[in-house]
Amino acid sequence: MKLSKLFISSLIICSAGVINASVPVYLDDSKPLEERVEDALSRMTLQEKIDIIHAQSKFSAPGVPRLGIAELWCTDGPMGVRPEVLWDEWEQASWTNDSCTAFPSLTCLAATWNPEMAALYGKSIGEEARFRNKAVLLGPGINIYRTPLCGRNFEYMGEDPFLSGKMATEYVKGVQSNGVAVCVKHFALNNNEINRHTSNPIVDDRTLYEIYLPAFKMAATDGDAWSFMGGYNLFRGEHASYNPILMNDILKGEWGWDGAVISDWGAVHDTETAVKGGLDMEFGSWTNGLTNGVSNAYDNYWLANPYLNGIKSGKFSEDELNDKVRRVLRLTFRTTMNRNRPWGSMGSDEHKAACRQIGGEGIVLLKNKGNILPLDPAKVKKIAVIGENAIKMMTVGGGSSSLKAAYEITPLQGLKNRLGKDFEIVYERGYVGDTLGEYNGVRTNQDLRDFRSVEELREAAVNAARNADVVLYFGGLNKADHNDAEDSDRLSMNLPYEQNELIEALAKVNKNLVVVNISGTGVAMPWVNKVPAILQAWYLGNETGNTIADVISGDVNPSGKLPYTYYANLMQCGAHKMGEYPGTPAKDKFGNDIFDMPYNEGIYVGYRFIDKNKLKPTFPFGHGLSYTTFTYGDASVDKKKGGLNDVFTVTVPVTNSGDRAGSEIVELYISDPKSSVDRPVKELKGFKKLALAPGETKTATFTISKDDLSFFDADRHEWVCEPGAFEVLIGASSADIRTKAGFTVE
Structure with a gap:
């Protein structure tokens, strides 16, 4: 050799x-x-x-x-x-x-x-x-x-x-x-x-x-x-x-x-x-x-x-x-010439556990009217699981992030693993979306073809829902083109495959409907007021089904919060309300066709645009519920006045006022109400995740420096912190401010 x-x-x-x-x-x-x-x-x-x-x-x-x-x-x-x-091709090397x-x-x-x-x-x-x-x-x-x-x-x-x-x-x-x-x-x-x-x-x-x-x-x-x-x-x-x-x-x-x-x-x-x-x-x-x-x-x-x-x-x-x-x-x-780097590991039990833990902390409970979740065996005997995303593997597809996973537990399988002994579970497809499971030669080997008509699929789903104590609907997007996928954008905020109509039909026959939305971004929810419970479940990898079952069963108390605004419609988004998405035709310096895309909304992206225009989205940035409740005390700042180079310490006590252990994300926003330039109503500048037993109180502590108070002055090309009064706003979401405190920079 x-x-x-x-x-x-x-x-x-x-x-x-x-x-x-x-x-x-x-x-x-x-x-x-x-x-x-x-x-x-x-x-x-x-x-x-x-x-x-x-x-x-x-x-x-x-x-x-x-x-x-x-x-x-x-x-x-x-x-x-x-x-x-392969060395010189996109085809799979067929390693085992x-x-x-x-x-x-x-x-x-x-x-x-x-x-x-x-x-x-x-x-x-x-x-x-x-x-x-x-x-x-x-x-x-x-x-x-x-x-x-x-x-x-x-x-x-x-x-x-x-x-x-x-x-x-x-x-x-x-x-x-x-x-x-x-x-x-x-x-x-x-x-x-x-x-x-x-x-x-x-x-x-x-x-x-x-x-x-x-x-x-x-x-x-x-x-x-x-x-x-x-x-x-x-x-x-x-x-x-x-x-x-x-x-x-x-x-x-x-x-x-x-x-x-x-x-x-x-x-x-x-x-x-x-x-x-x-x-x-x-x-x-x-x-x-x-x-x-x-x-x-x-x-x-x-x-x-x-x-x-x-x-x-x-x-x-x-x-x-x-x-x-x-x-x-x-x-x-x-990297490769570093003799001291560790050997690494692949597919270990620790990695499976990490996958499940991260997913469990990231799932967001958007709505839970009547405390339908977690499911209670004393009240629920029969569950109708409906929707293609309950059975579809999602690790393959979506572009260059497509994976050859060692295994993937679907939501339906995860529910059966955890709830099968306590509940009767029936399944209906409800709709047919993407039946493919292949990308660059990697295949899920699922055969998701279904030759029933839209009407037949919907009728079977409605009948199953009518005869169940609780309906768990698994829908949302997938990794197909014009869903969550590289090299194409979505065509609208609406759920594809006529899912809105299906959800409306299910809501009419069963008041205990839980929508589990699997997607990587926000979708329109015209049925939001007709559905008592909604989970945002994401693409969760190997442990998808087990992770979702952890939350639905109550083994894991949801603690995730939205990292983006859930718009009610595109006109609540500055890029679409004020911009020219996806651009206007132009030429580059070589004469090639390009698309000029003015960012007319400027700094008003997401919740900044919502605040400025006093809009009410479906769910605000930072929103997320729990199976317990949290009470915030009064925020305090260590000093009411300080110089430009001083650091201000902000504290707020938070108590678990419910009967379950849970974690609360405490969000800190800064407001500069009398700036010489136009500034957002508030901007996120701190967050803490506190794990609390029932009745327990912990203090969230934040430090605020000049950098957190500054805006960028384009004319001077530098960050500027103006002396004056500032306010800290602390809450459970960008729209749920629980306590405020003020201080002055001299």
């Missing part, structure tokens, strides 16, 4: 137990990182420098074999490790040992409002990526929910930059504790899937800095993310993957970030702008990064031979190339 130079080097190093003095500095990971980077760079030829910054296969870059610098392998995430594909743990959607993670869950999630998925010897996990996605129609919302963390940033930071730290880099995506303004390659968001600087950048900044600076991915979209006429404003001025300049910028697959269109715009590594959907090219044509990439020839001709300087190579070397030494 022929051994690679890297493997031989590793044998020499490991057999000695310590680094031999004759080993080059770049291989000695006891040396400072920058010293190793400079040593490796000094030994590389021009060709090797070019090779290291572009792909050699679908998901890998070559490293430097002559110097023993390892290949860099990426894998899609961010909710599980993608199965292996690459089935992963499928974790809940990142929307579900955000709904936990619990940074500890984000850390557990990151650590767990990082262990699986490490076990598969991946260096870069392509995630998390933290683009802001600008519109509920975005097909990729289920991969993101909601509408608020503070919540998204805090959760993303802990996710990043968890993944990278395994010596696996995150690749935070899609930087930035990738807020729609329709026209995603040609959208040109028109955004003012204040909106950019206050809404669309903060989560990325937290991931880069607080989380120390080792790589970022640019988006397909444009920004001010230039593609995001090599946008000089985003990559050079902000990410690498203002934030002082030292990681590597990786293109989205096939997102590069020009050598000169890619070189100058801050891109460090080019990957592609096709072998030449652009079209269905000839096999193994990676040297045709924009950052391959065209870049090499440009340097040789004097068009580009080698200094620019060296900066890119340094960043790739840092990424390599932090």
